[in-house]
Amino acid sequence: MSSFTDSLDASNAAYVEAFSANGVPGRAGTHLLLLTCMDSRIVPHAIFGLKEGDMKVVRNAGGQMNSEVERDIVLASHILDCHNIVIMPHTKCAMASLSLPEVRIRLNERSGMDFSSFEPRMIGDWEETLRADVARLKANKLLNEGAVVRGARYDVDTGMVHWVC
Ligand SMILES: [Zn+2]
Numbered sequence: 001m002s003s004f005t006d007s008l009d010a011s012n013a014a015y016v017e018a019f020s021a022n023g024v025p026g027r028a029g030t031h032l033l034l035l036t037c038m039d040s041r042i043v044p045h046a047i048f049g050l051k052e053g054d055m056k057v058v059r060n061a062g063g064q065m066n067s068e069v070e071r072d073i074v075l076a077s078h079i080l081d082c083h084n085i086v087i088m089p090h091t092k093c094a095m096a097s098l099s100l101p102e103v104r105i106r107l108n109e110r111s112g113m114d115f116s117s118f119e120p121r122m123i124g125d126w127e128e129t130l131r132a133d134v135a136r137l138k139a140n141k142l143l144n145e146g147a148v149v150r151g152a153r154y155d156v157d158t159g160m161v162h163w164v165c
Pocket of ligand 1: 094
């Protein structure tokens with residue numbers, strides 16, 4: 001019986017065949033770190049024309065700041081040469097289009113399980129959330145002094161990045 005890893009192995013074999021990034025340093029070549037959503041329509045390196053070694057990417061549901069992500073970014077701002085930080089949510093994000101009660105109902109309907117105390121961080125107003133996340137990171141006293149933090153929104157229908165703050 002074949003598993004999903006069989007087709008991944010076949011694709012990876014082709015990637016390995018063409019692989020040329022041996023020896024690329026672990027630091028971010030463009031000093032760029034991107035926090036974005038786990039949405040499958042977002043292909044981070046392709047969006048900015050980047051390749052292996054160019055950019056650090058942190059992803060979660062919604063591309064949202066939280067204390068864990070914030071620690072990773074602070075670390076990267078010092079140790080991994082990430083001086084340019086972009087927080088980039090996107091259009092048509094499920095995290096911003098459903099309310100918490102709606103998500104709980106949907107999860108319950110799909111699984112039959114009780115999600116009444118499940119607490120995913122939904123996004124009410126995406127722009128307000130983005131501006132607050134950028135401000136929160138900028139205010140972090142441990143962030144590398146020279147780091148620049150920007151907020152943008154990715155349009156999944158056009159591929160365009162719109163700078164917000
Ligand atoms: Zn999303």
